[in-house]
Amino acid sequence: MADKAAALGTPAGERLATWLRTGGLPQPLTRVTTVTRRPRKNGYDWEHDQLPAKRVMVELRPPDGHADPYGLLTADPAPISTEQSNWMNLWPSILPGHRAVVAAYALPTVAATADMDQRDGATILPLLADSTGPGGAALDLALAYGLGARHGTDRVATLDALLALAAAGQLDATATGHHLGHLVAAQLVKLSRALEPLRDAALAGAPLTVWQLTAAALPALLAAPQPPRGLPDLLSLAAETATTTGIRIDVPGLADVARRGGSSRLVTEARRLHRALNPA
Numbered sequence: 001m002a003d004k005a006a007a008l009g010t011p012a013g014e015r016l017a018t019w020l021r022t023g024g025l026p027q028p029l030t031r032v033t034t035v036t037r038r039p040r041k042n043g044y045d046w047e048h049d050q051l052p053a054k055r056v057m058v059e060l061r062p063p064d065g066h067a068d069p070y071g072l073l074t075a076d077p078a079p080i081s082t083e084q085s086n087w088m089n090l091w092p093s094i095l096p097g098h099r100a101v102v103a104a105y106a107l108p109t110v111a112a113t114a115d116m117d118q119r120d121g122a123t124i125l126p127l128l129a130d131s132t133g134p135g136g137a138a139l140d141l142a143l144a145y146g147l148g149a150r151h152g153t154d155r156v157a158t159l160d161a162l163l164a165l166a167a168a169g170q171l172d173a174t175a176t177g178h179h180l181g182h183l184v185a186a187q188l189v190k191l192s193r194a195l196e197p198l199r200d201a202a203l204a205g206a207p208l209t210v211w212q213l214t215a216a217a218l219p220a221l222l223a224a225p226q227p228p229r230g231l232p233d234l235l236s237l238a239a240e241t242a243t244t245t246g247i248r249i250d251v252p253g254l255a256d257v258a259r260r261g262g263s264s265r266l267v268t269e270a271r272r273l274h275r276a277l278n279p280a
Contacts, residue, residue, distance in 0.1 A: 028073040028101055029061045030136050037080045051080045052115040052188060056179070058104040058138040072101060077108070084109045084118060092127040099131050103138035110142045113149035114189045122146040122154035125161035129168075137179075140172055144179035147197055148189030159197040159204075166201075166209040173209045177216030184228050185220040192230035195237070202241050211241035215249040222253035227266055235269035242276045251277070 006017035037051040057077030062068035072095075088109050091102045106128075109121040125146055128139060143165075146158030165171035183189040202210040214234055221231055242249070251273070258274040260267045 031059045035077045096131045097133045099133045099135040111145040113154045114145045117150035119151045122157045129161040129164035140175040143176045147194040155197045173212035174216040177213035181217030181220035185224040191228045207241040207244045214238040219252045232265040232269045239273040239276045
């Protein structure tokens with residue numbers, strides 16, 4: 001590719017060739033951070049009431065020694081806003097080998113499908129699945145938010161991306177589940193919305209992916225002061241996929257819930273999963 005750029009015989013071609021020969025655009029460093037909504041303005045502040053109290057985002061920085069003259073790899077999380085980009089789905093075609101960069105920039109739009117009930121923000125996720133390069137925490141968080149999207153089209157887009165990444169061996173199901181569990185426990189995402197795409201993923205031939213994801217989500221959910229709506233259903237799905245795959249994954253906090261007295265559905269499903277993981 002560098003030779004083809006140099007063969008153009010133009011100054012721009014030479015600059016591109018030199019840039020490619022020195023490694024091109026590197027992968028960024030990422031850091032998960034939490035953004036809070038802006039303070040309420042004096043008087044009536046309609047927009048403030050539409051904003052979630054906080055949002056988990058990703059900060060981008062260039063690796064050590066990279067100047068990043070165009071600022072692509074230097075980005076603080078965007079402030080929480082009601083405005084979303086209409087151009088986000090073009091980014092994967094601009095940076096097809098940099099999933100983490102595109103996912104970090106797209107994350108506010110994807111998150112808004114879950115925490116602000118906006119529409120079509122998760123349609124970028126299948127495009128990211130078709131891209132290359134590591135996705136890192138930005139992609140994992142985007143999938144977690146997309147699973148909790150308000151509208152069915154966004155959840156379907158998330159499901160398509162999840163299945164494509166899993167089939168390619170490029171999905172970190174454990175990291176995605178970890179983020180989903182903490183988002184739900186912090187009341188930033190509704191677990192009840194995520195159940196449908198997770199069930200569909202298991203039925204589509206990815207029970208191990210679903211089991212790994214749910215096993216990673218459950219510790220934060222089981223430790224939540226108030227069990228989130230849909231937790232018994234998630235435990236049921238976890239038991240089904242654990243049984244189907246025959247893979248044992250430790251779930252911290254499960255045994256404590258299973259040992260509780262009573263016959264609530266939460267306790268019943270926790271016992272069912274505990275038995276599946278600890279057969280007599």
